[in-house]
Amino acid sequence: MMKKISSLALLLVCVALAACHKKNPESASASVVASEAASAVVAATPASTTPEVLTEEQEERKRKQELLDYSMMEDQNLNDAKGQWAASASASTYYGEGSKSTSNAPMNATGAPNGETWSNSQQDMGFDWLEVGYAKPTNATEVRVVFTGSHGVESVTKMELQDTDGKWNTVWSGVSDQKYERRGPRSWFVRKFDKTAYKVKAVKLTFANNVSRGYKEVDAVQIVGE
Numbered sequence: 612m613m614k615k616i617s618s619l620a621l622l623l624v625c626v627a628l629a630a631c632h633k634k635n636p637e638s639a640s641a642s643v644v645a646s647e648a649a650s651a652v653v654a655a656t657p658a659s660t661t662p663e664v665l666t667e668e669q670e671e672r673k674r675k676q677e678l679l680d681y682s683m684m685e686d687q688n689l690n691d692a693k694g695q696w697a698a699s700a701s702a703s704t705y706y707g708e709g710s711k712s713t714s715n716a717p718m719n720a721t722g723a724p725n726g727e728t729w730s731n732s733q734q735d736m737g738f739d740w741l742e743v744g745y746a747k748p749t750n751a752t753e754v755r756v757v758f759t760g761s762h763g764v765e766s767v768t769k770m771e772l773q774d775t776d777g778k779w780n781t782v783w784s785g786v787s788d789q790k791y792e793r794r795g796p797r798s799w800f801v802r803k804f805d806k807t808a809y810k811v812k813a814v815k816l817t818f819a820n821n822v823s824r825g826y827k828e829v830d831a832v833q834i835v836g837e
């Protein structure tokens with residue numbers, strides 16, 4: 612189809628040029644014919660499927676907008692009046708356990724994010740869990756886990772909530788649908804659910820270490836409720 616139209620356009624251009632050569636006074640009308648043929652070619656061209664090419668300035672603006680979106684998301688979470696940070700923590704393992712160092716101990720997952728993290732001891736074998744407790748049990752609607760690095764956020768496989776009687780309830784399990792955050796230094800793993808009828812006093816996260824190979828690092832765990 613395109614080839615045919617292009618040939619037609621070429622032919623018309625040739626005719627126009629010939630006319631032009633023969634009779635100068637007719638050149639105006641001949642040009643019109645040629646330009647009409649060119650328009651027909653343009654109209655027959657299918658809509659371009661090539662992605663929009665941004666200028667350097669537009670690219671820079673888009674990048675900054677993404678960074679701003681991240682800042683706003685994080686600021687909202689950090690200052691959420693209904694949010695509560697963990698007050699206590701324990702875990703199946705931690706990196707450096709047995710040595711005097713507590714730089715990767717579970718307690719690093721308590722309080723607001725501060726860059727200090729709990730890290731498990733296995734990169735790709737078995738499962739690990741992290742359990743955090745809250746000072747004020749709450750009817751929860753959401754849990755937000757703040758990770759550094761990429762492996763933790765992609766390998767969470769279960770989230771359980773403990774009521775004040777000590778009973779555990781699984782609110783989510785499966786393959787993590789949340790990815791490593793590239794817009795900022797922390798990845799927020801967020802799970803929302805119907806407000807619990809019971810008051811939540813602890814959250815337990817389970818990691819399948821082989822799903823994303825590497826140490827799992829949690830900076831903080833926030834529960835949202837009232």
Ligand SMILES: [Ca+2]
Binds near residue numbers: 722726727829831
């Ligand atoms: Ca921390």
